[in-house]
Every structure is written in structure tokens, then in C-alpha cells.
Amino acid sequence: MGKSVLLLHSHLPLVRHPEYESFLEERWLFEAISETYLPLLRMMQRLEADSVPFELAMSFSPTLSFMLQDEFLLERYNGYLENNIELAEKELARTNGDPRQHRLAKMYHERYRSDLTDLNETYERNILKGFDYFAKRGHVEVLATAATHAFLPNFRNYPETVRVQVELGIECHRRNFGTHPRGFWLPECGYYEGLEEILANAGVDYFVSAAHGVLFGDPSPANGTYAPVMTPEGVSAFPRDVYTATWVWSSEQGYPADPVYRDFYRDIGYDLALDYVRPHIHSDGIRIDTGFKYHAITGQTDDKELYDPEAADARAREHARDFYHRQREHVGRLSEVLPSEPIITSPFDTELFGHWWFEGPTWLEELFRVAASDRQDRTSPTLEMTTPGRYLREFGAAEEVRPTFSSWGSRGYAEVWLDGSNDWVYRHVHQAIERMGELVARFPDEGGLKERALNQAAREVLLGMASDWPFIMNAQTVVPYATRRVKEHLLNFTHVYDALSQRNMGTEWLTALEKKHPIFSSLNYRRMKLASIETLKDLIR
């Protein structure tokens, strides 16, 4: 008998540009809603309708949670859907003579129409509400995560600011889900020695660590990566299982690479004549993904087969059964070498399911169905899907281990977020954190306009800390946008810093900025104080 935990981490940075009529990067959210979040909710609805028991853990970053409820962005999402429905209607006409393509056009037409109904009627423009529904029914255990998804090891010199990232993340969770979270998702599984003290003080019971974060810990864990360990501060760490995860994660050998699945890259935004797709791509005429993808992965060829939804659906279900049975076999092998029942912790980026792997939600659904059916068939099931919180309630952590600095990024540490492409960020963001601390010390008890300005300055510092910007610089994708965002947050902060020093804060400028970034509306700037005595003592030693 063993346990299996599935954890989906959901995050996007705050991208919201009311100053433009439309903004390309806002599509990150729109695509994620249409391809991942609404399909996942539909999957859960089907399981509930069929009385299939299912339990999984999910985390929602405060920035994504905000956007999933933001009237302004959801209005724009509404426009995105209307535009895609218009394109689907054009596609229905264009593909009329080709039954195989036509039914795909029909599929997209139906999907976008369902999205529109779900957005406006089912969820009344609050998509997070859908997940809250399943959280309240015990199907989803929701974890909190850092306020702006900062890669915390790169801010370890600023414990008070890390504390704000953690506490604010927890407060957002409480506001969104009405409960105190037991678990805390460390962005990018980024852990450093001592972080657990901040988590413990914030009332967190557990976090998920990279596998080597626990394996390389002190002492070596007796259960390897197959049991949570207790840190000296009393917070449990669930090590990520890398063995079974490769069956899903790997883009070359994992399930998502199967030739029958829908190809991520082929899209009519690139394949069809520019004049035809122009109303549905970037306003500057730059070709982008429209979401209309008609081809299967097929193989390492440009000559792709047309996508067959039924074949892909059947393969996803087959792969889910395979995953379940392979996990069960793995548990059997582990039972021979472990002193206690193993637990396999499988965290994934939520957008793997649907956005990157179109059939991912079907795979998940089938996984829960096969687990439930196996449980019914056997008097003593060999593998049970559970959540970290429930596991801790039933079994607790296995032993005390001090984990070590780690992440789930390439090469296992901070390199993705600290290399030649992005290291320039830290000089400035760290400086802004220090200056924010200085502002708190200089203006401890401000009200009115000054207080608003200080709160906005704190917001800008936090937004500049997001892990996404250095990640994008490292990945070399939309580098100008990431660079611009970091610079803008720093510039906005500096504007407040200078204006407060010179006593000339402009109301209009401040109001416009508050409207642009209305997240963390109750943030109190005084929380951004620095641990001055300890820091100074440390620095002058």
C-alpha cells in the first residue's frame, strides 16, 4: 500500500495594461484560462457528476488569483473569446469541404463558446470561485505561495522582505479561500537554509522541496524521497519524486510527446495567409498563436498528420492507466526497501495540463477514475491518491532532516534566476528593498497621500521581485518585456522615493499607478521594514 500526491502549481505574473487598447502579453492569462483552468474545472465537474472521489493539491499565486477575478482583465478575456469565436466561424466556412479539418474547427467553436458561457454565467467573471467550490468540498487542498512569486533564495539577505512575501501570500489565500493554508508552495521549489523559520512563524505546516533538497539534507533521509521529513522548526518538507515524474514531464520521452497528441507549435496563426488571420493576431501584424491547432505531433517532421481528437482522447486515458499502474508497481518495489509506506509526491506546473499538453485534463480525469475504480475493486488498495495535509494528519513526517538549498530549475539551484542574462536585476531590486526599509524608518506613521504613495512603493518593490522576469531573461523569450517590467517597477519605486524626499508627490501620477496595479490593496508599507539590527550586525562583523 502506498500514497500518491498530485500537486498542481498555478501561477502567472501580474500582466495588466489598461494604458493600451490591447496588450499581447495579457494573452498569457487568456490562453491559460481557455486551455488549462476552464478545462480543469470541467474535468472536476464531470468527476463530481459521476460521484468519482478525487483529491489533489493546488496552489494559486496571489497574482494569478487576482487576475482570475479581475473585472478589467476578464472583460478583455471576454473580448478575446469573442474574437476567437469569430475566427472559429470563419474557420467553419473555410474548412467546409474538408470534413477532418471542419470537425476540428467545430471543436474550437464549441470550446470557445463554452468558455464564454462559463466565464459569464457559470463563474460570473470569477474563475477562482470554481476552484474554491471544489476546495470547500474537500476535493482540492489549496496551498498558498509567495506574494509575487519571488525566487526566495535570491532574497535571503532580506528576511523581513521574504517574510512579507510569505505572509502576504497567506493573507491573499485566506481572502480568496476563507481558510488558513496548511501548505506553502515555494516558488520554483526554491528553498534555502533558514526559510522554514519564516514559514513556521506564518503557521505553515508543509512545503514541497526539490528531491535533492531533502536527499542532500542532514542527515540523509531514511526514506529517500518517499516520505515527508520534519525540519528542525517543525515544518514538514515533501520531496518531489523525480522518478515517476519523468513519465509525465519529459517533453521528449514523456506521455505528452506521443505522436497522436495535438501539436503545440502548428497553429493557423502561422499557417494561413496573413490577410486572413490579421484580425486575430498581434495588432502590428506579427503572427502569433491563435489557439487553432489542427495537427498532431506526428514525429520529427514538418509534414504533420491532422489531429484526431478521439484517438488522442483514447491515448490520454491509456497513458493515465499506465501511469497509475506504473506508480503502483513502483510502490511495490519501494515497499521492499522502505521501513514504512511510501508516498509519491508529484508536483507539476498546472499549465502542463491543457496549455502545453492539450490532452492533459483528460489524462488527469482518467487517473482519478482508475484510482477510484481500483480502490473499489480491492479490499486493500495498493495506491491511494491523497493530499499532503491529509497525509500529515494521518501519518505525520517520518524523521527530522535539515534540507539544503535547492530548486527544481535547471541544475538544481539558482542558476536559472541568477546568470549573466539576469544578474543585473538584483543590484537594483536589492537596493529598492533597502530603500523601502529606509522609507519605513523615515516615515513610520504617515497618512493620506503619503501613505498611499508609500503603499504603492511597497507594491512596486514586491512586483519587481517576481521570479518571472529573470526566468524570461534566462529563457530568452520575451526579454524586452521582462526587462521593461523590472525597470518600470524600479522606476516607479524610485519616483516615490525621490518625491518623498523632495516633498512633491503628484496625485495624478499616483492614482494612475494605483489603478494600473491594484493588487494587494490592503498592503501596509510599514511591513517592509528591514531587520535592521541583525542586518547591520551581520554586515559589520
Added chain:
Amino acid sequence: MIRTRLEELSLEALLLVASQNGLDLEPDLDRHEVIDQLADLILENREERESANSVTVKIQQKKYALLRDDEAPLTQDKVDEIELPERYEINRISLMLRDPRWAYTYWDLSSAKVREYQESSRFDGLYLRVLQLEGHTEELRIRDSFEIPIQVSDSSWYIYLPQQNASYRIQLVARNNHRRELLAVSNEVFAPWGHLRERPEDLDPHRMALYELCGLEYLESPPFEEPTGGRRMES
């Protein structure tokens, strides 16, 4: 596609792209040769980046994949219009741990200090003194140290950490007037082991079986201690 887009750029823009990609070009290259070298470099960099990324990173990249790589802007002209300060008029140095073997340090020197050194005939250079510390104690107890000469124009450096399970600090020091002038001391960082505590030859079969089932070959970081070596890397 990259080649087509490069061909649309002026020679001046091509040279800018080359410089932004760290490509040193021979001065007498013609336009076609510049395009050839740039196209090769961009492709090579992309392939290298892709192969080095872990699967978790590859999946995350898809979140931001609105544009094909070939369509992404080649230069950063608009962004570079937003200027950040070159220095913050304080003398300080910070140390960040990148992984158990490498740390990143950045520092600031006030304009007054820079000017003083530039104008002094007795200024004999700056260096970083890397201190490996003795345990976690209140007092600064140095176990070992080494020096890295730097230029006044430098402001950051990647430092190879020779020992793991050790703490480090960096001192920013000037040689001026035949004296050593301590300008700033960094925060302390602890470089952990970065591998399993056991060596492969010390593992009993039971432990080895468990580790194999944990999927050691899929870890983001090598499980056993690698032979020491490496080079100091300049930022």
C-alpha cells in the same frame, strides 16, 4: 527565418545585435559574413539553452510562448531607453549563492571614491578578498582566503567556491598610498555540500537500491561529489 530577419536589418543594427549577443566580429567582415556569423550564433545559443534546460523549465517556458523565437525582437532599443542608475553612491558589496560551487558578488563604489582612485598616482588597484570562514561563529574567523584583482570599472563577479559545507564573505579592498583600504564587507553565505553525504562505494546494497528507486539519474543536480576543478569565471 532568423536569416531572413537579419537580412532586413541595417549593418548598424546587425552590429548592435552582435554586440548584444556578445559576438566579437573581425572589423573587415562584410554584411553577408556578419549575417552568417550572427545566424549561426543565435541558432547555437538557442540549441545550447534548450538542451541545458530541465523539463520543469521547458514546460514553464511554454507559458510565455506567444511568439515563435524567430518572431521575437532581436534588439532591445525601446527598453534601453529606461535608464537605471549606474551606481548608488555607497560603498558596499553583496554576495549571492548561485549553487554550492559558484557565488555571484556585486558591489558599488561612490563616485567620490572612484574619482579619488582615478586621480591618485598612488592607487595600485582594487581586489576582492574571498574569505572562507571557520564555522558559524559570532567572530569573523578566517580559515582560508584568496584574492581576485578587479578593475575600477568592474561591478560584479562570479566566484568559484573551492570548498563546500563552508561559509564565505567577500571584502572589497583597495591598495592606495601603500596601504590596504577595506571598502566594504559582504554578507555571509553558506555553500552546502551539494551532493549526497555518502560516497557510492560506501553505500550498502539496500541504500543503493533505495537511491536508484529515487531516480538519482533524473535529479537536477549530480548526486555524488564531482572531482574538484573548474575555473574562476568573470562576469
